Amino acid sequence: NDLWDRSIDRQVQRTRQRPLASGALGVPAAVVTLLVLLALSLAVALTLPHRTLCLSLAALSLAPILLYPGAKRVFPYPQLVLACTWGFAVLIPWAAVRGTLADSPVLWLAWLATVLWSFGFDTVYAMADQADDRRIGIHSSARSLGTQVAPVVGCCYGLTMACLGLAAALAGVLQPWWWLTWLAAAWGMGREVVLLWRRRDPPARFYGLRFAAQVQLGGLLLLGLVVGRAGLT
Numbered sequence: 001n002d003l004w005d006r007s008i009d010r011q012v013q014r015t016r017q018r019p020l021a022s023g024a025l026g027v028p029a030a031v032v033t034l035l036v037l038l039a040l041s042l043a044v045a046l047t048l049p050h051r052t053l054c055l056s057l058a059a060l061s062l063a064p065i066l067l068y069p070g071a072k073r074v075f076p077y078p079q080l081v082l083a084c085t086w087g088f089a090v091l092i093p094w095a096a097v098r099g100t101l102a103d104s105p106v107l108w109l110a111w112l113a114t115v116l117w118s119f120g121f122d123t124v125y126a127m128a129d130q131a132d133d134r135r136i137g138i139h140s141s142a143r144s145l146g147t148q149v150a151p152v153v154g155c156c157y158g159l160t161m162a163c164l165g166l167a168a169a170l171a172g173v174l175q176p177w178w179w180l181t182w183l184a185a186a187w188g189m190g191r192e193v194v195l196l197w198r199r200r201d202p203p204a205r206f207y208g209l210r211f212a213a214q215v216q217l218g219g220l221l222l223l224g225l226v227v228g229r230a231g232l233t
Contacts, residue, residue, distance in 0.1 A: 003030055004069035012132040014204060045092075050099040054092055061088040076144040079126060083118035090114050106167045113163035120156030121214040123149060124196065128207040154193040161186040164221070173228060181224025188217045 002009065002020045009021035019025035041058070048054040064085040071078035090111045095101060119141065126133070126142035127149065133140050145152050165182055192213055199206060 001069050003027065003034070005072075008136060008138060011136055012129055014128055014132075014208075048092075048096040050095055053095045053099065053101075057088060057092045057095055061085065061092075064088075072138050072140070074139070076139050077141045078139055079119050079122040079141040082122055083115045086118040087111050087115045104170070106171045109163045109167035109170070113160045113167065116156045116163070117160040117214070117218075120153045120160070121211055123153055123156075124207055124214075125211040128204040150193060150197040153196060154190075157189040157193060161189060173225075175228035178224040178228035181220050181227075185217045185221050185224075188213070188220070192217075 002018055005015075006018075006020040006027075009015035009018050015021055020027070020030055045051075045055055045058045064081050068078060068081045068085060071081045075081065090107070091101060094107050094110075098104075098107075101107060123141040123145065126140040129138075129140065130142055132138075133143055142149055161182070165186075168178060168182070192210055196210060
């Protein structure tokens with residue numbers, strides 16, 4: 001993404017200091033780094049159980065990974081492509097553990113939650129770049145949704161929490177700690193939508209903070225799962 005977008009990143013306030021955009025990292029070094037990371041990723045995939053299924057999913061994930069930078073140039077909602085890319089972070093681990101993608105609706109609820117959440121928070125992130133994107137001619141879901149960003153993001157966050165809650169219930173997660181963190185995260189996401197709705201023409205930093213808040217809420221959910229699985233109530 002940074003390789004393809006380096007000429008664009010130089011023209012965007014938020015991204016102009018990225019290593020490739022600023023010239024701190026050269027293209028040859030970036031290509032070598034990419035190849036090393038791909039090799040390491042393949043090495044990890046080869047160690048997974050149910051290797052054929054996991055490698056097939058990893059290969060499929062390359063399509064949205066490669067399409068995303070180009071999608072910004074032609075597709076009004078490139079964040080949807082990115083969200084589908086993140087969805088493989090659910091599919092591959094499940095395949096490694098269970099050896100199938102067809103044994104439980106819990107998987108697809110978790111996948112849908114991941115896609116919806118990713119689309120929502122990356123749309124918020126893209127709002128910081130709207131002026132630059134408009135000037136350069138780059139698409140984003142933030143630009144395409146316009147004044148409907150807040151309600152759409154709110155729906156994404158609400159459905160995310162609903163999917164996670166239903167997935168946990170179907171999986172038999174009964175620990176009170178998990179449900180307390182789920183409620184806290186749901187409240188936090190609702191609060192974020194209210195903040196997004198109320199602010200009019202905030203500085204770009206505001207959207208960065210809203211994006212960072214989702215990292216914290218995701219960490220809270222992860223903590224709830226880990227502690228719940230450990231049997232601590």
